[in-house]
Amino acid sequence: MLNFFKKYFFKLMLAAIILAVIIFSLTTLTTKPRLWTDEALNIELARNFLFFGHLDLAVEPGVFSGVPYLLQSTGYPLTITLAAFFKIFGFGLIQARLFALSLMVILLVTVYWYAKKLFNKTQALYATLLIATFAPFYGNGRCVTGEILGFIFLIFGLYFLFEKNAARFKFFNSGQLLAGIFLGLAIVTKPSVYLMILPAVLIALIFLKREFFSRAFNVLLGMAPAAFFWIILNVPNFLDREPWLKILNFYKNPYAPLSVSDNVFLNFAGLPQNTTLIYFLGLLAVIFWAFLKRRDFFKRHNGLIIFFAGYSILALIYFFKSPGWLRYLMAVELFAFIVLGPALEAILGSLNFKNFSLANKAKLLAGAMIFLAMFQAWHLFTRADIFYSDTYLKVAEFVGGRSSGKTVGLYNALPIASLIFPERKFQMTDVMLGVPVLGRDFLAVEESQWPDFVVAATNEPLMLPHQNIMQSRYEPVYFNDPYTVYILKSR
Helix, strand or coil: CHHHHHHCHHHHHHHHHHHHHHHHHHCCCCCCCCCCHHHHHHHHHHHHHHHHCCCCCEEECCEECCCHHHCCCCCHHHHHHHHHHHHHHCCCHHHHHHHHHHHHHHHHHHHHHHHHHHCCHHHHHHHHHHHHCCHHHHHHHCCCCCHHHHHHHHHHHHHHHHCCCCCCECCECCHHHHHHHHHHHHHHHCHHHHCCHHHHHHHHHHHHCCCHHHHHHHHHHHHHHHHHHHHHHHCCCCCCHHHHHHHHHHHHCCCCCCCHHHHHHHHHHCHHHCHHHHHHHHHHHHHHHHHHHCHHHHHHCHHHHHHHHHHHHHHHHHHHHCCCCHHHHHHHHHHHHHHHHHHHHHHHHCCCCCCCCHHHHHHHHHHHHHHHHHHHHHHHHHCCCCCCCCHHHHHHHHHHHHCCCCCEEEECCHHHHCCCCHHHEEEEECCCCCCCCECCCCCCCCHHHCCCEEEEECCCHHHHHHHHHHHHHEEEEEEECCEEEEEECCC
């Protein structure tokens, strides 16, 4: 038994980490983190693609928003794959979260494989352990919002781009072309997080000073199919100017009506209270100190390190322009865990204290990694802000059980709407930053077209113009803070 454990130690440890992640996640799979707007939108898009062939939001039976190109905060590699998952296992939030959990497991295996290729099995295990104890890995990973799948694509893209021994296929011998395919998929999977890949890759290729134009051309050529399918799926009238003008206007300030300058000011002002960001700035400082201190380490991985430095800087700039959403830094955080162990090892290797052997340095490194993992696990279990809520589920279950064959109207309740079938659903929403109001006001029509049920939060602004209708023609039948379900009185 001891020999078996020694022989398969790393595989057993990897399996134990994955098993712990699965068990921990299953206990609060659908409630922690709570279902939220971006995830609900992706669930809705996946279901609508499965049943209607549209990656768009259903605003009433048979009618879609008409602006699918503004709703792709998470792209088709995730939503179409999720639609296929629904096709096999059925539709529901449980299925969506199991899909997300599957991606988390795939990411851990991929990180272990990649770190082992770059460094060694020990460093691969450290990286996997740090990611598995990191609270945002669960806060973002359990939601179907694209960061995890995009990072999987990113790892394969970087492997083919920078590793000399990367496998080649029979039909072409271009690591850059393969890299471009995976990097393009990463970008369209989560543009807000991975769009900075493109300039970071070009910066890295410039610094490498080897056949820049041919290598850059191959990468861009590999990215082209991902962009082409995005256009085909989301801009059916792509020869018209109007959708492109809307896209351009949207990306001028995707956080409208919030101001970019106000976001920057507030994010810098709140930096002393942002413990997660401070923690990672500290880790990044250690990593880049190692890059500068050990030139031999930098030389072995120069392309990857330049990419990581460029991407990290661009991601931080993007974060400070945003309303302070830490998920924009998810890829930087995950990648930092991959290179943190080797960076610390390089720093320790430069120390020449008396009687400080390689074995002692390895023990010190192991102690540091285990301490960080234990600290993160303590934070995960006691301090992490992974918000719990079952409100959306309970409201959707109530409506689903009472509204068979009847219509439902929802004001700004996308998480609930995503769980209600579109054949009898009307919705109006204005909660997505930078996106216009979607859907028509279903109470601003003649009475014969009013829905049988209305769902809205307390003091919902979109419902305020219809207070007389709600008081005289509807009555509340269910309340789960902050949402109330109303039923239409007999016509």
